Amino acid sequence: MEKRDYYEVLGIPRDSDKNSLKKAFRKLAQQYHPDVNKTPEADVKFKEINEAYQVLNDDQKRAAYDRFGHAGLQGAGGFSNDFSGGFSDLGSIFEELFSGMGTGGNRSRRQPRRGADLRVDIKLTFEEAVFGVDKELEVPRLENCDHCSGTGAEPPTTVVTCSTCNGAGEIQRRQQSPLFGTVITATPCTTCGGTGEVIPSPCTKCRGQKRLQVKRTLNVKIPAGVDEGTRIRLVGEGEAGQLGGPPGNLYVVVTVQSHQVFVRDQFDIHLELPVNVAQATLGATVKVPTINGEIELLEIPAGTQTGRTFRKRGQGIPHLQRSGRGDMIITVRVVVPTNLNPEQKELFRELAKTFGDETPGQQKGFFDRIFGG
Numbered sequence: 001m002e003k004r005d006y007y008e009v010l011g012i013p014r015d016s017d018k019n020s021l022k023k024a025f026r027k028l029a030q031q032y033h034p035d036v037n038k039t040p041e042a043d044v045k046f047k048e049i050n051e052a053y054q055v056l057n058d059d060q061k062r063a064a065y066d067r068f069g070h071a072g073l074q075g076a077g078g079f080s081n082d083f084s085g086g087f088s089d090l091g092s093i094f095e096e097l098f099s100g101m102g103t104g105g106n107r108s109r110r111q112p113r114r115g116a117d118l119r120v121d122i123k124l125t126f127e128e129a130v131f132g133v134d135k136e137l138e139v140p141r142l143e144n145c146d147h148c149s150g151t152g153a154e155p156p157t158t159v160v161t162c163s164t165c166n167g168a169g170e171i172q173r174r175q176q177s178p179l180f181g182t183v184i185t186a187t188p189c190t191t192c193g194g195t196g197e198v199i200p201s202p203c204t205k206c207r208g209q210k211r212l213q214v215k216r217t218l219n220v221k222i223p224a225g226v227d228e229g230t231r232i233r234l235v236g237e238g239e240a241g242q243l244g245g246p247p248g249n250l251y252v253v254v255t256v257q258s259h260q261v262f263v264r265d266q267f268d269i270h271l272e273l274p275v276n277v278a279q280a281t282l283g284a285t286v287k288v289p290t291i292n293g294e295i296e297l298l299e300i301p302a303g304t305q306t307g308r309t310f311r312k313r314g315q316g317i318p319h320l321q322r323s324g325r326g327d328m329i330i331t332v333r334v335v336v337p338t339n340l341n342p343e344q345k346e347l348f349r350e351l352a353k354t355f356g357d358e359t360p361g362q363q364k365g366f367f368d369r370i371f372g373g
């Protein structure tokens with residue numbers, strides 16, 4: 001593989017000074033370091049950057065490279081493919097490179113933290129989900145301790161700044177790096193555990209934990225139209241934040257019991273309605289139960305077959321957070337009688353005579369086609 005020009009690799013002009021060389025290298029190294037960049041090219045790219053930097057940062061090698069190109073670095077005193085010298089202090093280089101990137105775990109410990117979100121499951125009856133309901137919920141959550149006002153110190157004592165780290169929460173160590181000069185590494189302070197403060201007399205109620213597990217009763221308004229899996233967010237009803245951070249949210253997750261008769265599909269209600277043979281044949285006005293607990297009338301035309309559907313608009317589930325309701329979809333099921341009294345049996349026999357062996361709707365040649373004529 002042909003080697004790329006080192007200046008091109010680092011994206012700098014040939015007359016760049018050491019300072020801009022270093023800047024360019026750092027920028028690219030942060031971008032392509034295999035710990036950060038997981039693309040397959042990153043590893044190769046990173047080695048290329050590192051090699052270019054090591055050559056151009058060495059006055060002798062740079063002079064040789066400027067005069068003879070890559071050929072000037074071959075052989076004695078030139079650049080070899082052994083990167084071990086270059087990689088030996090990479091550990092500290094990258095500690096330095098990444099310490100400024102704001103990903104350090106100890107650092108965030110001192111910053112206000114938002115409280116955790118909580119989840120409570122609630123089981124509703126079919127009707128409660130359809131029409132909404134006010135529910136009392138028992139929610140255990142962490143709240144700021146009322147005895148110490150969330151400081152963790154027994155009143156009237158107070159929290160004091162950690163003398164080991166002077167409140168920084170970390171101990172900084174300076175080292176000399178051959179590549180970058182002074183390198184600063186930080187480790188969490190063991191005296192205060194990284195919090196930067198010490199509590200000489202911990203609060204007797206929360207034992208210095210600042211927050212307490214409290215069982216709260218919340219009144220939750222469940223809106224009409226919720227369904228299985230609906231999440232209701234109660235802003236700020238989660239756990240208390242830390243170091244002045246805001247509280248988390250509470251999510252109420254809904255489970256709905258199924259109904260004996262009605263089946264829900266989004267905002268529509270399905271109902272299977274049994275009718276008798278006479279109603280289906282002659283047509284009839286039949287009673288239909290609604291989810292409101294009322295009775296509606298439905299006109300079934302003469303000759304209604306089983307499986308035919310009818311729609312009653314606006315008799316479904318109220319839409320969540322907007323007006324209007326879904327529909328009720330009624331599927332007719334024609335029930336063939338099984339327990340006829342003698343009089344009914346006689347009437348059916350009379351009826352049968354008039355039908356003969358003809359079945360309405362049966363296609364002509366039905367049997368012929370099955371038995372091949």
Ligand SMILES: [Zn+2]
Nearest residue numbers: 162165189192
């Ligand atoms: Zn400390």
Ligand SMILES: [Zn+2]
Nearest residue numbers: 145148203206
């Ligand atoms: Zn307390």
